[in-house]
Amino acid sequence: MSAQILDGKAQSERIIDQIKLQVDALAAAAKRVPSLAVILVGDDPASSIYVRNKRRACERAGVGSVSHDLPASTTQAELLALIDTLNQDPDVDGILVQMPLPRQIDPETVIESIHPDKDVDGFHPYNIGRLAVRMPTLRSCTPMGVMTLLQSVHDDMRGLNALVVGASNHVGRPMGLELLMAGCTVTTANSQTRNLPVLALQADIVVVAVGKPNLVKGEWIKEGATVADVGINRLPDGRICGDVEFEVARQRAAWITPVPGGVGPMTVASLLQNTLQAHAVHTS
Numbered sequence: 001m002s003a004q005i006l007d008g009k010a011q012s013e014r015i016i017d018q019i020k021l022q023v024d025a026l027a028a029a030a031k032r033v034p035s036l037a038v039i040l041v042g043d044d045p046a047s048s049i050y051v052r053n054k055r056r057a058c059e060r061a062g063v064g065s066v067s068h069d070l071p072a073s074t075t076q077a078e079l080l081a082l083i084d085t086l087n088q089d090p091d092v093d094g095i096l097v098q099m100p101l102p103r104q105i106d107p108e109t110v111i112e113s114i115h116p117d118k119d120v121d122g123f124h125p126y127n128i129g130r131l132a133v134r135m136p137t138l139r140s141c142t143p144m145g146v147m148t149l150l151q152s153v154h155d156d157m158r159g160l161n162a163l164v165v166g167a168s169n170h171v172g173r174p175m176g177l178e179l180l181m182a183g184c185t186v187t188t189a190n191s192q193t194r195n196l197p198v199l200a201l202q203a204d205i206v207v208v209a210v211g212k213p214n215l216v217k218g219e220w221i222k223e224g225a226t227v228a229d230v231g232i233n234r235l236p237d238g239r240i241c242g243d244v245e246f247e248v249a250r251q252r253a254a255w256i257t258p259v260p261g262g263v264g265p266m267t268v269a270s271l272l273q274n275t276l277q278a279h280a281v282h283t284s
């Protein structure tokens with residue numbers, strides 16, 4: 001079997017086009033359009049690329065984006081003061097602080113300082129907690145994007161075995177909660193997990209979010225499984241690859257996301273969906 005490609009780029013473009021229609025309708029009715037504040041601290045090259053993609057997507061969808069590019073020397077107090085101003089600004093629907101942050105700034109303090117109604121990344125403990133009790137509001141963007149991809153090829157995921165490789169706060173943990181809510185039997189593997197190949201061979205759905213090139217071997221994939229690869233790694237020769245050994249895995253999987261062009265664009269689409277949702281709450 002050779003897997004079909006789960007084309008995140010194409011699905012993301014369709015979602016952004018739909019959002020544009022909704023934003024255009026707001027503008028035509030002389031209503032305030034959604035607006036996202038995007039904060040980038042420092043000049044990490046990968047973060048700069050991700051932020052540029054998010055700002056471009058806002059432009060395409062007609063969503064307002066206000067850039068706050070701060071120097072790497074920014075103090076935590078300065079960043080918290082900016083977030084406080086944005087929390088109180090009625091014209092701002094969403095606040096995105098690109099991670100990672102420079103060492104002098106504690107990311108958890110920053111995430112908790114964003115008003116949960118404006119937390120369009122879905123990182124705030126309040127929003128993760130709501131997902132944990134099956135009352136999601138603003139959902140973490142990458143897991144939400146993966147779910148959109150999975151739902152495009154699985155009408156019903158109830159009873160499927162899902163393996164999440166990686167237990168980070170931003171991806172692995174909310175990913176497990178999303179899959180649990182969809183009725184999957186979920187296993188979350190972490191760096192201490194002993195029998196990863198065995199777990200993978202039992203999984204109908206495999207989501208990998210670790211950040212290690214080719215960590216998951218193609219031969220660990222069950223025949224007919226669906227594979228979502230969240231990893232974006234740059235190899236020494238400059239090529240980009242995921243966390244899954246793609247060429248071997250695609251011989252066994254039914255569906256697989258490419259890297260690039262799979263999960264990455266879906267994160268951006270989810271961010272815009274969240275911004276539109278936050279705007280609807282703020283204007284209701």
Ligand code: GUN
Pocket residue numbers: 050096097098099100121141142267
């Ligand atoms: N850094 C890597 N991915 C993300 C993301 O989805 N949101 C934010 N804020 N930072 C990131």
